[in-house]
Amino acid sequence: MSKYRETLSKLEAIGQEHLLRFFADLGEGQQTALLGQIARLDLDAIPRLVDRYVRNPAKFSPPTDVLPVDAYPNDPKSARKQWDKAKYRAAGEALLKAGRVGAFMVAGGQGSRLGYDGPKGCFRAGEVSRRSLFEFFGLGIRRAEMRYGKPVPWYIMTSPQNHESTQAYFTEHRWFGLDPANIMFFQQGVLPSFDMKTGKILLAKPDEVATNPDGHGGSIAALSRSGAIADMKRRGIEHLSYFQVDNPLVRTLDPIFLGLHSSAPDSSGEMSSKMIPKTDPKEKVGVFALVLRDGRRGVDVIEYSDFPAALAEERLPDGTLRFNAGSIAVHILSVAFLEKLASDANFELPYHRAEKKVPYVDLDTGDVVQPTSNNGVKLEKFIFDAIPLCRQSLVMETDRVEEFAPIKNATGVDSAESCAQIQTLRAARWLEAIGVRVPRRMDGTPDCMLEIDPLHGAEPDDLRERVSGLVIKPGERRVI
Ligand code: UTP
Secondary structure (H helix, E strand, O other): OOHHHHHHHHHHHOOOHHHHOOHHHOOHHHHHHHHHHHHHOOHHHHHHHHHHHHHOOOOOOOOOOEEEOOOEOOOOOOOOOOOOHHHHHHHHHHHHHOOOEEEEEEOOOOOOOOOOOOOHHHOEOOOOOOOEHHHHHHHHHHHHHHHHOOOOOEEEEEOOOOHHHHHHHHHHOHHHHOOHHHEEEEEOOEEEOEEOOOOOEOEEEOOEEOEEEOOHHHHHHHHHHOOHHHHHHHHOOOEEEEEEOOOOOOOOOOHHHHHHHHHOOOOOOOEEEEEEEOOOOOOOOOEEEEEEEOOEEEEEEEOOOOOOHHHHHOEOOOOOEOOOEEEEEEEEEEHHHHHHHHOOOOOOOOOEEEEEOOOEEOOOOOOEEOOOOOOEEEEEOOHHHHHHHOOOOEEEEOOHHHHOOOOOEOOOOOEHHHHHHHHHHHHHHHHHHOOOOOOEOOOOOEOOEEEOOOOOOOOHHHHOOOOOOOOOOOOOEEEO
């Protein structure tokens, strides 16, 4: 049977034969490409996905039996829970000095809200230095390598759409001074995008199926499929510091967090998370909570849109939100946990459904239509859905200004502008902590634009020598 006939009969069996509607009009190269693209889709799974997530999406019933998580507070002397930061820092540093830790960045997203042309990591997040997001992380990793004296392999998930351009960017920038032998790029999977009403797979062009990356949760299967897990085992890597491509403030390798994750009595050392205290119940970040599942109570992330409004608004006597543990999408995952999940034939993270505007080919005319309202369904998996699969998962609190300034939008909240402001706030705070005067306006905000070079410091003390005698003038723009 010809490849065309074979593909057609497979598509007919699942009611998606329209994908070959324009086949006869295509050139030979286009025909081969289209058949190849269809062959890479998991066609057997399509009817189930369409039925469950596109045509008859189950109404999400928010969990009702939830309790706040018992996170490790930022202040280790907090009345709520006391803990020994120095002890856990030493444990984390021991792992770094033994070369047991890798960095794991997910960079396969489409970055549609930012609307930047190219991989989001190439976006210049340094308002003063003009350095890119990728460079921020690369320098943070280099600093850890210099400090702890061991290579930190960096695993970077891309998507088919940005894989080559991401690699080219790293090559062009000489891997930010890192050894390219320790950087591994691997691609995540894609899923077809569906017509919201009919469940038919959309065509992006007459010779191309409309697809979207399968979400950061797709990384678990992709790490295994690509050989990245095997590479970690070969190198003796035990834990991965997970972060996203959009937050230049992230501590790429935080010894305290590593120490807690790997050795706290209430952590199974499988997957841990960082939180910031939410002050606005409507802030669009997921919330950590203890949820009762199958008779067992464990940590879970509930998306802000699914969190019951009444619970989100509940306040403690001191005025703080009862459910205040906002996720900043920073985790540590153990390699053993990833391997266990990826090798389980029944393992599958749930899909989340998002209604989006997906450009598509009109099947009658062959023209590409740019929809003005949502017409398509994209399905994605989320990495935090692995948390309930842990025996015991730990959450650590951190400070918003220290670690969370994502660039998601072109303007306003979570934009390059807000990120630059937070970078300045953090730098001002660090400098003042080590005795440098920072000019401030009448309202208390810094009257300057500051940025910390990640190669120079991961915490205030690291900068002491460099800034001795430093005077910052009002209105100055400076990289420290
Ligand atoms: P976001 O949820 O912000 O999605 O991703 P996005 O696709 O980058 O941006 P929008 O929603 O289109 O504006 C959070 C992190 O997860 C990665 C992103 O690259 C980012 O680091 N991600 C997201 C993936 O690696 N793969 C995906 O399929 C989705």
